[in-house]
Amino acid sequence: MKHIHLDLETYSSINLAKSGIYRYCESPDFEILLFGYSIDGGPVEVIDLASGEKVPEDILSTIKDDSIIKFAHNSSFERICLSRYLGYPTDEYLKPTSWRCTMIWAAYMGLPLSLEGAGAVLGLDKQKLKEGKELIRYFCMPCNATVSNGGRTHNLPTHAPEKWSAFKAYNVRDVEVEMAIHEKLSKFPVPENVWDEYHLDQEINDRGVALDMELVHQAINMDGRSRAELIHMMREITDLQNPNSVAQMKEWLSDQGLETDTLGKKAVEELLKTAPEPLGKVLSLRQSLAKSSIKKYTAMDSAVCSDGRARGMAQYYGANRTGRWAGRLIQIQNLPQNHLEDLEQARSLVRNGNFEAIEMLYDSIPEVLSELIRTAFIPKPGYKFVVADFSAIEARVIAWLAGEKWRLDVFTSGGDIYCASASQMFRVPVEKNGTNAHLRQKGKIAELGLGYGGSVGALKAMGALEMGLTEDELQPLVTVWRASNPNIVRLWWDVDRAVKRSVKDRTTTETHGIRFSCQSGMLFISLPSGRRLSYVKPRIGINKFGSECVTYEGVGGTKKWERIESYGPKFVENIVQAISRDILCFAMKNLRHYAIVMHVHDEIVIEADKDVSVKDICDVMGQSPPWANSLLLRADGFECNFYQKD
Secondary structure, three states: OOEEEEEEEEEOOOOHHHHHHHHHHHOOOOEEEEEEEEEOOOOOEEEEHHHOOOOOHHHHHHHHOOOOEEEEOOHHHHHHHHHHHOOOOOOOOOOHHHEEEHHHHHHHOOOOOOHHHHHHHHOOOOOOOOOHHHHHHHHHOOOOOOOOOOOOOOOOHHHOHHHHHHHHHHHHHHHHHHHHHHHHHOOOOOOHHHHHHHHHHHHHHHHOEEEOHHHHHHHHHHHHHHHHHHHHHHHHHHOOOOOOOHHHHHHHHHHOOOOOOOOOHHHHHHHHOOOOOOHHHHHHHHHHHOOOHHHHHHHHHHHOOOOOEEOOOEEEEEEOOOOEEEEOOOOHHHOOOOOOOOHHHHHHHHHOOOHHHHHHHOOOHHHHHHHOOHHHEEOOOOOEEEEEEEOOHHHHHHHHHHOOHHHHHHHHHOOOHHHHHHHHHHOOOOOOOOOOHHHHHHHHHHHHHHOOOOOHHHHHHOOOOOOOOOHHHHHHHHHHHHHHOHHHHHHHHHHHHHHHHHHHHOOOEEEOOEEEEEEOOEEEEEOOOOOEEEEEEEEEEEOOOOOEEEEEEEEOOOOOEEEEEEOHHHHHHHHHHHHHHHHHHHHHHHOOOOEEEEEEOOEEEEEEOOOOOHHHHHHHHOOOOHHHOOOOOOEEEEEEOOOOOO
């Protein structure tokens, strides 16, 4: 036997979507219902465990044999479920090294992550059965007790034999679709180093990170009390039954002479600048009420495992155009920052449930709770966190790719890129908190908004107007930034020409060490690391300005599979972010002997012994990969007893 394809159907009273697979499998009522498998591409067999059948010993031995490759779609699900089925301790799992995932393979090829979506785009002869969702609801989730069903809360095969037969057919089809995806993509194998990254990702997800559940529960309670008070205050002023209702609030504001189409965050911020009292007070209360702090805490409460750790928070290849991670469950990719100077005091007060003190000492309880979200992540007793991240990684990578020498000189000398950018643009010295310091903000806005072809709209999106720049300053800022970075501008359009030529002529082109090729209806961009970015069904189209552009199929802004327009600067953004991601992976592999518990964007969080040196961690992160040995990297770090921004 060389490999086995697997698909499981399971039952648990825990909500999988909210709690994740690790917590889901810990439920006392968790069970595997159906075990579908195929050995070496042979016929699919289904073991009906729910009806009393047993998994043969040779199949169980296969699952535990690290020399035999196990394939599944979203294979972490099957691996964690089988770990529980095999009786592993609650904090131990089957090693991921012999597991491969057709979902990751699909993502590597730029396809949808879902089995149904990948099968549809690939045009497979056999597609996932659409009636599966209803069957899963019926057999895999608790049902409501009713008189007609005899008060049961769990549907068994005997309750609907025809549905159960259909469910077994559904299980067979899922294995067949997985196998068809495998066969279809076999001429585009995933490199072994990418599988190694996936296995490292699984190790980190398996390890998880500890949560301070006392803080979490107190924050949830405090938020509930704060929300009740805010709603009461709004009712007192407005006399509305539900002042949190958008429709009721818009109507009330209109009756007071204040018209608005939306009550979104930015719109309310604008209204607050001129709104008279008591309208300003009501809008401020609404902003406080709209804080989403509680959602993160409730997500923590849902996801935490029996040992107090949250697992499965990072989705490998979640952003399949670059291969970066996406957040799951607690969504650690978008945690609010913390700016409280007395962070530890505020944390202690919330943890002790001291609502009155928080109310007296701080302007906004929701704001305090929001800033404390990070601090709910803690190291296990006797350990500390070492938090380290790359310094200006994307700015370094694009300068390295483009050969923008003045920028490279800034990084070599350890300078501030925002000051240096402003100095280059305005031809005067700029020092942080010193000479011409007021220009640093313009340098920062330009750096954040203009590196990937952005113009006035990009500056506005980055908050240029809110940060004090005027409308009249924006276009000149774009012009002077581009004039100061001619090699980056050249990189944009060299990439644009190379991509267009590759797609038009179905040939291989190269520029700035990046190779572009078209093969079997795919555009591939080969990175310095050897990893490839994949774009489905590329062709030349016409953009809204009447110019030629490259289009391809992918998940667009609507979150649906659609045809997407792109051009040089956008491809450069993908390339730079992908290279930055590869550098992070290189660092994570070098730090594998430490206990990495989280990584967020360009930051790594390690649960470390007390004697581990921050400098040692940063020195490892600062090592350039062999494929980018001329790229100067730097990492900065600190240690802490709970997660925070330094």
